[in-house]
Amino acid sequence: MNFHGTEVRQKALALLRSGTKGAEVARQLNVPRGTVSYWLHIDRSRRGECPGSSNPQCHRCDGVELDESAYAYLLGLYLGDGHVSQHSQHRVPNLMITLDDVWPGVQDEAEAAMRKVFPDNATCRVRKPGCHNIKVYSKHLVCLFPQHGPGKKHARKIVLEPWQREIVDHQPWQFVRGLIHSDGCRITNWTTRIVGGVQKRYEYPRYWFTNVSDDIRQLYTDTLDKLGITWTHCTRAGKAYNISVARRASVALMDAHVGPKY
Known part of the structure; x- marks a missing residue:
């Protein structure tokens, strides 16, 4: 670099x-x-x-309309790979979503969601080794992401406020897409079986989600339950950090509404 x-x-x-x-x-x-x-x-x-309104308005402070679909998706991204920070050289907080360069379509979608949620604020991208930070600056970031706080997300309690839960209930698939696009993936697993005395290999798709925070995983699995998606915990090093969706019908639903990263 x-x-x-x-x-x-x-x-x-x-x-x-x-x-x-x-x-x-x-x-x-x-x-x-x-x-x-x-x-x-x-x-x-x-x-x-800065381009845009000199006094940007906020859904929480001013009651302006919020694009719920874009917000649910951005909330999922934030809970996975995002954080809100404020440095001394910046006059307002910034939301930064770090996304791998392997998935340029996800980067584009993340920036588009930011523009819909913060129409009065400019977005930018900062290149880092193997990834880009997708950023937006707004004094209302903490209003829309009250989960912000000191330290890492898995080290503090993550609970959605009632108005956020209502949005997620209205836009559950967008919330799931944001979580998968940040901390998940669609992969192809394989296994072997003995059929007629012959070992055969079988491949099947699986959706995988990994997050160290118990609360964030709970938000993900609670939403899957409401959508009728069957999931299981997968333990790694004694920790159930991974959520798997592998049942054929559930994968088909995920394919219809989430799909692989792009």
């Missing part, structure tokens, strides 16, 4: 402020397009020039 110093960043900002397009700045300075977008967003934020 290339690390770009202050001089390169200042050159990029000078070009951007002069009206040069981000793609052209990235080409001239040999800097990833996502990095240029991130620099531009931070520069605008510090100067009070």
Whole structure:
């Protein structure tokens, strides 16, 4: 990975402020397009020039309409691979979802969900080795993700508030998709059986979800129960961190509403 110093960043900002397009700045300075977008967003934020409303509204604070489908999906992503943080150099908190570059479609869907949930705020992507951080800055992040707190999620209690439970009840598949797209996958398992004295190999699909938090796994399995999905615990190193869905009918339902990562 290339690390770009202050001089390169200042050159990029000078070009951007002069009206040069981000793609052209990235080409001239040999800097990833996502990095240029991130620099531009931070520069605008510090100067009070972020695009969108100067006073973004919030579903919880102002009662504005919330895209429940996008929120349920983003909530699942957040509980898996996301966190809310606030650093001294940023004036507002940021939500960051870290997603593997193997699944560019999931990255696109995550950013699209952020834009629907936070229509007044700009999003950006920051490249890291093998992945991208999909980010949005908003002073209302803690309003919409009250599970935020100090330390890792598995070390604290994770409980949905009543209004969040209502959304998940309305959009259970989107919630499950977000969890699978963050901490799950669809894989092909195999086993062998003796048929007529001959050992034969059988392959079958399985949905796999792994999360260290007991509470997050419970949210996942409770939602599966409501959807009529049969699941089992799979223990690793004495810990039941893994949830498996392997029954044919249940896999078919998951395929219809979730599908493999892309």
